[in-house]
Amino acid sequence: MTRPLTPSLPLQYSAEVAAAKARGAPIVALESTIITHGMPYPGNLDMARSVERIIREEGAVPATIVVIDGVLHIGLEDAQLEALSQSEGAMKVSRADLAFAIAERRTGATTVAATMIGAALAGIKVFATGGIGGVHRGAEETFDISADLEELARTGVIVVCAGAKAILDIPKTLEVLETRGVPVVTYDSPVFPAFWSRDSGLKSPLMLNSPAAIANFQAVREELGITGGMLIANPVPEADEIPREEMEIYIARAIDNAERDEIAGKAVTPYLLDNLFHLTDGRSLKTNIALVENNARLAAEIAVALVD
Numbered sequence: 003m004t005r006p007l008t009p010s011l012p013l014q015y016s017a018e019v020a021a022a023k024a025r026g027a028p029i030v031a032l033e034s035t036i037i038t039h040g041m042p043y044p045g046n047l048d049m050a051r052s053v054e055r056i057i058r059e060e061g062a063v064p065a066t067i068v069v070i071d072g073v074l075h076i077g078l079e080d081a082q083l084e085a086l087s088q089s090e091g092a093m094k095v096s097r098a099d100l101a102f103a104i105a106e107r108r109t110g111a112t113t114v115a116a117t118m119i120g121a122a123l124a125g126i127k128v129f130a131t132g133g134i135g136g137v138h139r140g141a142e143e144t145f146d147i148s149a150d151l152e153e154l155a156r157t158g159v160i161v162v163c164a165g166a167k168a169i170l171d172i173p174k175t176l177e178v179l180e181t182r183g184v185p186v187v188t189y190d191s192p193v194f195p196a197f198w199s200r201d202s203g204l205k206s207p208l209m210l211n212s213p214a215a216i217a218n219f220q221a222v223r224e225e226l227g228i229t230g231g232m233l234i235a236n237p238v239p240e241a242d243e244i245p246r247e248e249m250e251i252y253i254a255r256a257i258d259n260a261e262r263d264e265i266a267g268k269a270v271t272p273y274l275l276d277n278l279f280h281l282t283d284g285r286s287l288k289t290n291i292a293l294v295e296n297n298a299r300l301a302a303e304i305a306v307a308l309v310d
């Protein structure tokens with residue numbers, strides 16, 4: 003079912019996503035960098051499968067987005083998901099290199115930014131992930147600011163996350179989002195969450211308590227002609243969180259290790275996540291999976307509310 007949009011853009015929908023599009027059913031986009039660069043095998047495959055199952059249980063259709071051998075896939079079959087979870091050489095692609103992966107027939111896992119581009123192309127309005135990229139600590143020296151922030155400003159997709167990873171400079175991340183006009187809405191909590199922890203120590207810019215209210219907010223933005231994305235920050239469930247003070251100790255150590263190993267550019271986030279996995283004896287991964295599942299559920303509820 004490969005459909006060339008242009009001679010050079012092969013786009014392939016999974017059968018399930020194609021059917022959902024045809025009947026106007028709710029769809030939730032999912033990223034693939036979290037599978038290839040964010041978690042080790044087999045936890046990554048368990049996560050990818052359980053997230054898809056949760057979205058279906060909520061009455062929506064999951065659409066994992068990834069470039070495989072130069073084809074932009076919107077929705078995967080289970081065998082493709084399984085192969086991806088064990089793939090060694092996948093690129094990590096963002097806005098800068100999504101087209102490169104397609105043009106060069108490569109396999110590329112999409113970050114939040116690239117997944118938003120794919121979702122918008124496919125007419126998918128909601129996307130669930132773990133945490134977005136943001137302004138890294140020390141960005142005043144390194145200039146390391148994730149392309150995810152710029153994409154949120156540009157592309158009209160609702161991104162459900164568990165806040166910004168505490169490996170980032172969260173106050174600066176929120177400042178950039180405000181400057182770029184991205185609404186940051188916490189779900190059912192007055193404080194902005196920090197991925198593994200429910201509380202970043204910062205007040206949330208906006209708060210809403212129901213999927214219907216989020217869908218309504220988005221409808222008003224569209225009526226006003228306000229383009230661009232919106233960020234929904236959904237705190238990790240209490241039972242799964244690692245308290246901030248505890249996480250902070252591991253994060254400081256992981257950042258020290260990254261400096262010692264001279265990690266830079268797009269390798270930074272995967273390096274820190276892997277380091278934290280080892281420093282916490284796998285606990286950070288358990289929390290990561292729980293929060294992505296929690297986000298998938300909310301994203302599906304929002305997608306359903308948007309078509310109601």
Ligand code: PSU
Pocket residue numbers: 033035036039040041112113114115131132133134135136147148149150267268269270271275290
């Ligand atoms: N959230 C996770 N694990 C991840 C990421 C997010 O729980 O691996 C990935 C996302 O794909 C996000 C990327 O877009 O990290 C940010 O990378 P960078 O800081 O290089 O922009």
Ligand code: MN
Pocket residue numbers: 146147148149267268270
């Ligand atoms: Mn970066």
